[in-house]
Amino acid sequence: MTVATWPDRDAFAADAHHRAVRHVTRTFAGGTLIIGSWYWGVFLLITVAVPLVVHAFGGVMDGGVATGLEFSARWYVFSMGAVLTVMTVVTHLAAGGTRRALRSGTLRASGVAGVANGIAFVVVLVVERAVFGAVGWGWEPVGIGLASFDGGWAVVTAVSEALVSAIYLLGGVAVVAGYQSHGLWRGTLLVVPALLLLFLADVTSRTGAGEAILAGVAGDIGTTAPAVGLVAGAAVLALAVGAVHLQLRDLRLRPTR
Amino acid sequence: MTPAPFGARLDDVVVRFGKQRRMTAEGTTIKDDATTALDDVGLTVRPGVITGVLGRNGAGKSTLLSLLAAFTRPTRGSVRVGPDGLMEDPWENPWVTANVQLVRESGDLQDDEKVSESLKYYAALRPNWDADLAERLLDSFEVNPRKKPAALSRGKRSAVGATIGLAARAPLTIFDEVYLGMDAPTRYAFYDEILADYAEHPRTILLSSHLVEEVARLFEDVIVLDRGRVLLAETAEEMQSRGFSLTGPTAAVERLTAGRRVLHRQQLGATAQVTLEGAPRDGEAAEARAAGVEMGVLPLQDLFVRLTQRPDAGPDEGAGR
Numbered sequence: 001m002t003v004a005t006w007p008d009r010d011a012f013a014a015d016a017h018h019r020a021v022r023h024v025t026r027t028f029a030g031g032t033l034i035i036g037s038w039y040w041g042v043f044l045l046i047t048v049a050v051p052l053v054v055h056a057f058g059g060v061m062d063g064g065v066a067t068g069l070e071f072s073a074r075w076y077v078f079s080m081g082a083v084l085t086v087m088t089v090v091t092h093l094a095a096g097g098t099r100r101a102l103r104s105g106t107l108r109a110s111g112v113a114g115v116a117n118g119i120a121f122v123v124v125l126v127v128e129r130a131v132f133g134a135v136g137w138g139w140e141p142v143g144i145g146l147a148s149f150d151g152g153w154a155v156v157t158a159v160s161e162a163l164v165s166a167i168y169l170l171g172g173v174a175v176v177a178g179y180q181s182h183g184l185w186r187g188t189l190l191v192v193p194a195l196l197l198l199f200l201a202d203v204t205s206r207t208g209a210g211e212a213i214l215a216g217v218a219g220d221i222g223t224t225a226p227a228v229g230l231v232a233g234a235a236v237l238a239l240a241v242g243a244v245h246l247q248l249r250d251l252r253l254r255p256t257r
Numbered sequence: 258m259t260p261a262p263f264g265a266r267l268d269d270v271v272v273r274f275g276k277q278r279r280m281t282a283e284g285t286t287i288k289d290d291a292t293t294a295l296d297d298v299g300l301t302v303r304p305g306v307i308t309g310v311l312g313r314n315g316a317g318k319s320t321l322l323s324l325l326a327a328f329t330r331p332t333r334g335s336v337r338v339g340p341d342g343l344m345e346d347p348w349e350n351p352w353v354t355a356n357v358q359l360v361r362e363s364g365d366l367q368d369d370e371k372v373s374e375s376l377k378y379y380a381a382l383r384p385n386w387d388a389d390l391a392e393r394l395l396d397s398f399e400v401n402p403r404k405k406p407a408a409l410s411r412g413k414r415s416a417v418g419a420t421i422g423l424a425a426r427a428p429l430t431i432f433d434e435v436y437l438g439m440d441a442p443t444r445y446a447f448y449d450e451i452l453a454d455y456a457e458h459p460r461t462i463l464l465s466s467h468l469v470e471e472v473a474r475l476f477e478d479v480i481v482l483d484r485g486r487v488l489l490a491e492t493a494e495e496m497q498s499r500g501f502s503l504t505g506p507t508a509a510v511e512r513l514t515a516g517r518r519v520l521h522r523q524q525l526g527a528t529a530q531v532t533l534e535g536a537p538r539d540g541e542a543a544e545a546r547a548a549g550v551e552m553g554v555l556p557l558q559d560l561f562v563r564l565t566q567r568p569d570a571g572p573d574e575g576a577g578r
Contacts, residue, residue, distance in 0.1 A: 013355075015384070016384060020351070087367050088367070088378075091365055091375055092378070093328060094326075094359065094361075095381075096357065096358065096382050096383060098349045100349055249349075253323065253329065255319050255323075
């Protein structure tokens with residue numbers, strides 16, 4: 001049977017697009033979750049083991065292992081966005097995928113990876129709190145910039161971290177797509193707006209290196225209401241989606257010889 | 258559902274890459290285009306035939322083929338790809354891109370993953386992917402799909418590319434010098450596979466190559482590009498009627514050649530072979546036969562060399578090989 005009519009053509013095109021989006025989503029989300037399961041697994045192990053070892057030797061920890069979590073967790077997601085884009089972009093276009101499918105797939109994957117990271121972040125904090133409680137130490141939460149430590153902190157923190165992770169993953173995609181689209185010099189210049197997005201993600205979530213830099217420059221700027229922070233985070237996510245769209249829409253494959 | 262073979266149509270297509278700063282005679286600096294890869298190109302690719310795309314290095318072959326697969330976009334002009342009556346702009350058009358497979362020499366593989374992972378990507382996106390054919394071809398080309406592309410020789414990478422092109426079963430399949438890294442037996446096996454698969458699954462195939470003599474037998478249509486322009490786009494039959502060859506005793510060949518434009522001349526002892534432009538005159542075939550001279554078809558390579566010869570070509574370049 002051959003396709004020769006417009007309805008067939010439309011159905012074929014829609015199927016081809018969805019097929020490509022699904023595969024990009026699976027590639028990016030799958031890759032990030034696999035590496036993430038190692039990252040979080042190791043972190044969880046350390047979160048449990050280190051306080052117990054310190055306690056066994058009679059020591060007391062002032063802060064938990066999770067202190068560095070808000071800095072490192074997002075950078076592995078950024079790296080995954082960049083690495084997977086490097087690995088995928090040429091093969092994707094050569095296999096008949098469109099740039100639009102690549103954008104939609106990475107956006108969906110950023111959602112999946114973001115939610116997984118947000119949940120894992122809270123789980124690590126909850127486990128650390130339990131371990132500290134079990135050995136009789138006081139515990140101060142870290143990396144929950146938007147939440148006060150009450151009943152709702154876990155949800156706010158999970159959503160906030162999900163937004164930050166999604167933005168970082170898309171930031172990685174945008175950086176590599178910028179190099180691919182514009183070459184070395186302009187690609188390097190375009191790293192700056194991508195870093196600005198990451199900075200904004202940190203600031204709106206009141207966590208990470210961006211928040212530390214802002215605090216260093218501007219001093220104490222008080223607290224941000226969770227709803228305001230989350231809405232601002234969603235706005236930064238929209239900017240990140242726009243950045244990926246801009247970098248991918250005119251992406252051309254350069255000659256290989 | 259398999260779409261009908263795809264054709265293509267290019268009208269007034271110009272592709273320019275990059276910018277450069279240039280000093281004028283007056284000493285002012287201006288910014289202008291660095292490279293014009295295609296210059297006012299207009300041509301039609303017939304659906305359902307094997308078309309050869311020939312040209313010297315930098316002629317614009319890869320750029321032309323990249324346009325058809327939406328790897329790049331024209332600076333100006335229109336590109337339409339599709340079956341008869343449904344041709345569309347390929348850029349960001351899944352109907353076209355899912356039905357066009359361009360294979361470049363690199364194979365466009367995921368370098369840090371096993372070859373099998375790249376093939377899985379193609380299989381997931383290509384609606385007509387034939388996994389059995391891919392497996393058989395890799396076996397036949399002796400490629401281990403568990404290896405990473407970086408661990409493969411250039412020839413084996415080319416073989417993976419050839420496998421992708423054939424197994425994709427795309428209505429428009431394009432091979433851009435994909436076989437350059439292959440050794441001769443592998444190349445000939447690849448040509449045989451193309452013909453066999455083309456007979457079984459008719460589609461449009463575009464082949465670009467420097468190895469004109471080797472691939473000429475495959476072509477039904479031929480496009481010759483030179484410095485970004487189309488020199489010729491016609492059937493192989495029409496192209497061959499542009500000239501003929503004479504082989505025989507030197508004196509007889511010289512006599513028959515008198516007054517005609519010689520495209521190529523070769524001498525081996527007392528035997529000469531010349532390629533002449535135009536069709537034989539009435540009675541010329543009989544005259545040649547009587548003189549012990551054999552009349553043959555125009556070798557595509559000779560015409561190609563002649564068409565693309567630079568005016569300042571040295572003895573090693575152009576027709577006087």
